[in-house]
Amino acid sequence: MHKFAGRAAVAALALSFAGEALATEWNVSLWGKRRAFTENVEKLAELVSQKTNGEFTMNISYGGLSKNKENLDGISIGAFEMAQFCAGYHRDKNPTITVLELPFLGVNTLAEEVAVGRAVYAHPAVLADLERWNAKPLMTSPMPQYNIVGTGEPRDTLAKFEGMRVRATGGIGQAFEAVGAVPTSVTASEAYQAMESGVVDTVAFAQHAHLSFGTINKADWWTANLNPGTVNCPVVVNIDAYNDLSDSEREALDSSIPEAIDFYVSNYGKLLDQWETILAEKGVTKVEFAESELEEFRKIAADPIREKWIADMEAQGLPGQELYDLVQTTLKDMRGN
Template identity: 80%
Template sequence: MTRRMPILVAAALSAGLVTEAMAVEWNASLWGSRRAFTEHVEKLAELVAEKSGGEFTINVSYGGLSKNTENLDGISIGAFEMAQFCAGYHRDKNPSITVLELPFLGVSTLEEEVAVSHAVYAHPAVAADLGRWNAKLLMTSPMPQYNIVGTGEPRDELAEFDGMRVRATGGLGQAFSAVGAVPTSVTATEAYQAMESGVVDTVSFAQHAHLSFRTIDEADWWTENLNPGTVNCPVVVNTDAYAALSDEHRAILDESVPEAIDYYLENYGALLDRWEEVLAEKGVEKVTISEDQLAEFRKIAADPIRETWIADMSAQGLPAQELYDLVMDTLEQTRAGN
């Protein structure tokens, strides 16, 4: 028995080292604070930890790891394993997914946004585009159509957009520019200060962001039906970190994505239900844009911006028309399935 003790001790120590080696800890870089926009990442972390028995954990950080405009760069060098970013923050770094930020695509529900985003993410050209940054697209952060809050007199005609200083990024910024507005791409975390100081007159956001970044607190009015489009904000993982996962942990991560998205949709739906109460509480006037004005906006912004995007992206070697058609076909199939 005495002679066997060193063997037993060595075996126990070895088992401990194996268990320790199996434990995987990831860091996820987000920004702002926990909100509806980040609930799927929080849920994913919860599911992964639960299903792995605590052997695979994801630490969610809000601004402690990187600036929101530099998350893709952080992923590329392996500074962290997971990150969220918005395509409009750096269109040149992720040109393929900017198809999802074209104005007036016609996406009307969060479920449709998930379907078209994930279809685009699965396209080989898109995977290769993000692969340049050592990034693997994991899931979208579906948001409803953007609408603007503003100060002063409500603007309900396109002529009143002329000279309007609006916080809008990506395709939305191009759309507003087409009708004479002056877009600025300040980040979400800078939007309130820009509005408070008068740098911008209006801010274009989805509802959760108007709440989270407090632009609703400065608002006198909100456009309830402008619906020019939305911003696409993927969650990506570092490809090396993903490849290094065990088969079990990789399967846990992948299978947890649909559950995390479902939770996100349920949670965001509850926020939209409360939106009317928020407007009433804060005394924000709802502004309705007439159908004639909306049709004019689409005529001026939608077709020209789309055609320019297709030409520019094709010149960069991307299958631009194919990506746009993929969005339209997926939207049609999703509606038919419902």
């Protein structure tokens, strides 16, 4: 009896371990805290778990696995299976994606941001670019046009940007530099401290980040219509981890991406609807630039920076003109032109 009971216990234990072995658990590296910017990942994890009856789960970490500027490096060595990063944090590591960070690109809505991101991520040059880091692009984290908050007297003309220290990365930083400002690329998590300590006068963010990282709480004014561009922040997966998924797990992951993006866009829209109320509650002055000032900004920043970017990409053997044209064609197709 005891021998039989012992064998039964061993068999049950073996089955238990076998069941555990069948489960797939991914670690996901984000930063900051849960916010509108991360809701695509949160929703994706929820959907995948539901579709696999909890057999494929994602442990989402906000800063516990890596620094945000090192997420792509972590993916490359398999330190975690999924991560979010922003192209402007390390332009040399992902040059092809930076086409989506060019200033005054002409993207007007989150839906358009999703469309151009999807098109660019599928381009062979971009796939090859990320493969150097053993990374596969999964989905974008679409953000509206950036605008700046600042302290003191509002800077409501380009002339007042001269010498302005602004937290801005990528093409947005280049655009501000073109009109005399001094950009610095401190991370999102460091922006509030940089503003509080006077390292920067102004911070360029999308609305959710001004809320999440507290810069709106230091602000006296906000530029409502400057719209110089945005940053592009892909969600990527480790290629080996993706390939190791079972067919059913991969289907659960891939099929959940559209719904995760739709949820993200809908959720972000609610934040945008509340933005005017938030500004009023915090006593932040809304600055509107004259169209003549905006046209001058575009003239100084858009064409020269775009042409230099294309030339730099082509010099590296990358299809800069083709990638830029892909963005513009995608926008035209979306608008039915």
